[in-house]
Amino acid sequence: MSLISVLARAEAAESGRAAPLATVRHRHLAAHPLVLVPLTTAGEDAAPLGALVGTDRGAPRLLTVPQPRNRELRSTFLAALAEEVLPHIESAAEEVEYVERKETEPETGKKVTVQAELCLDAPQLLVPNPAGVEFLRLLGRATRFRRTAEEDPQAAHPSPPRVPLLGRWLSHYAERARVPGSSLLLPVTELLIRHWATGRSTLEDQHLAALLAWIAPPPGTTGEAAALHAELARDERGQLLVPPAGPSTDPAFDNTLLGPAIDRFDAGVADAAADLAHLVEAQLRPTWDAVWHAVDLLRTLPPAAHLPARWRRDRHSYTHHRDRVGAGEPPQPRRDDAVTAARKLVSREQSQAELDAQEALDDPLTMAERRLAGEAFAGEVLDVTMAYSEGKRPMPRPLVTCRSEDGPLPEGTARLHRALPSGGEQRGEVAEHGEVFTVRLTNGMGRSKEPAEGSVPEPGERLCWTLFEHAPRGGPGLPEPEATPWTHGGPPAQLPEPPDAFTPEDRL
Template sequence: MSLDVLLGLTAVANRRAVPRASQCHVHLARRPFVVVGYHVPGDPGSPLGILCGDRRDQPRVIAAGEPRDYDERWRTLTEFALNLNGYLGRYAMPSAPSRRQGRSPARARPVIPQLVVPNADTAQWLCQELGLLLRYLQPERDPRISPALPVAGAHLSFFDQQRVPGASLVLAMTEVLAQHWKTGQLPSMDSNLASQLAWIRRPDTILEAENALPAGPVPDPEWERKTYTRSTKVFNQLRSVAGRPGDAVREASNTVWEALEPAWKAVWESLDAVNELPEAEHVAERAGGDEMQWHRHAERVRGNRAYFRRRPRQLQVFRYLNRLERLTGNLDRQMALDDPQIMARHVASGDALSGTVVKVLPEGTGRQGRRQPRPIVHIRPDLPFARPLGTHLWFHCAVETSRAGNPVRPSVELEITGHDADGIVELTVVSNAIKREHHRRLPLPDTRQVFAPFEPPTFRPDAIPDVLPWTHREPEED
């Protein structure tokens, strides 16, 4: 039985979500920009209503009284674009911090904009579908199109590209909560923010939350048939009466507010729940990469060079997949090293070795005629460990100071060289602790240690093959 299955059964038995992590593994901005919205089913470019803003108690209510009216549609999108561009403009610094220059103590915490939405569907609607629609608009050809719309489309398309493992520029709260808590419901039901949050914060309201109005982006058909249809009729009647356009707008705003207010509060409550966890060690490092990506994009926007291809080239796809693979591996490694509760899942699956150090032989016997003897470590595993001989594991040591005065965390590479009848595992040092001056990095006897399968990160240039794989090549023409 995997540890995730055990946590799920425990959550069902206790009728309450069980923590999957003991630390927060996402960067939380001080003032995120929260967006909750609905759009017309089948028409992502026609929003019914949007709540947005960076203040919990002062959301901006944007309502389309008649979404089938193109003038009303562009007015709604323009109002949202102005709010989004105004928020992002606060973070558009003239120059980006250089990786080589380092980071001053005054700016130790990265400062990045952050788009927070209830679920992954809303993130896809805003960043991918709405960004694709807005970024190609040409205001000079249509007076109804505001110049703010293509700028907002460029920003949303950038956020869509940054929805990669470890990035914190866009947070879908259902994904963030699932990363840190295990509920007793099916994974597909975790896409409902209300029920997922109820498992974590208010277990006595789980059944009520499951029947709540979904948090967008496509509205509930029953709500649309009963509530929004009536509101549209009232809006059109009030708009046709001279001197009452303000009443029409208030009617539409009240309808949108009543529908989206629960999701708005749920997003902020989810942020509070995640913020209660201590921040993991590598979070700031990943957020620093997000900061560099954002400033590069902001510079392209200032120079009117924020171009996006409708269909990426084969080389771009190849590099993107390589980037996803690299970021996924880095995120798994960093989360496991930062969080003992996540490392426990790797131990339970048999990928990592956890146990008590029985003895350490700093002057081990040489192997295959090598002159330099290699230290040997004997481990009594906490769980049966059956990885084959020759498997490499890494022991991550305490932080040291390099010759340049910078803090570093060396990793000792070991190889499984034996299993005895009592279950003792023999590990032979391969690198980073062979010399006598580095023997201090070896684990001490009678201590419990973890040997992980995560290789330390190394810089690898973007190696492009001479011939792209067949999956990335266009079909040859006859």
């Protein structure tokens, strides 16, 4: 946790209201996201009890499983969930634009430019918290390998037709949620924690209603008091006034209301299914309203400048999976092979580095964290001296003298970076260091002998230098699977010839 975050939490604890951690919104919010609030039974992962799902905050669809141990009822629930989720996911599959990309010809191995489709948008899913993301991941893993009656006429318990496709999409969205900066599947509590700091721990902030109480407490009370009421207040029957839907249920609800209602359903009591649906909706509706309240709060923040670029990568991911499904490729494997896992790890590490740099460039509060950590510093330009490199073709290498009150300042010939007003990144190196330091600019000034207009700062201008690259580059590329040694997950080496078969003559 950074010093800025610690100070913000201390300020929130003192004032009784959440303190801002960002001045812009660092994640994409779709105009019409699909909100999914799941509820599971205690003691079994991904065993659905019910869900509220939809894109209209005033008219969600309630799905319930009156007896979670009943296989047929669970299949009915999954089929209804597919009816709600798949049309939303497939709604952006047809509207595309054409972009250029590089591909390798299999015959010659040369890089060629081809035209490829890119969906203009990608559907977004919102869940209350990270446990909701994990529920969807487990649900996708449990359903994407199922066989329908058309695929396997001999199956004892065939899957409803669209359920395996739902599992494939849920698996893709859950996998994409692990990529730093992705916005296809977002837990709302993590969104709020990124933009506001409360006076509590991160674990306590996973209660959505309590977190919202700190950010926007009711008039006449503090965030701490409102959060305690959201967490602990119960009615005369001992039931929570604000059920968390986390997606697990409250034990008091399980023992007092849910268990007897399921027993009545098993006994065939009339209207037992309707009573169960009413109980499940009462548990889900407060969280459903809280998710939309959080969306309203997040929309008050302007989007970050680099947000469209990250959302474009989400669109590429969505388009790629659409193409895989349309081509009839098999579902995602249960476990990645070593080469695929390594590629994913490298990609996520690079995405994290890019996200850290972009958030700092987009948000002064985030940049302040990097300045306090000694990873960036701001300074005023005192003087600019024109200089040139040595060689047959001298290139401009201006010396920019700055004064900064930040510290500690870099020593030696550290590489520095700054954002150009016209866009892009300019690099430099420290020529002299101290309270007054000099930076030698090394690029970003055009290819002529005279620097391009606006590429060299003027005296009196205030600059922000960073020690981190604004567009971090990845490491060396990994070899192709067929060129990877078998010790690292590649193809096995040529097996030796099998030994001679055992014969009676071999027995003593």
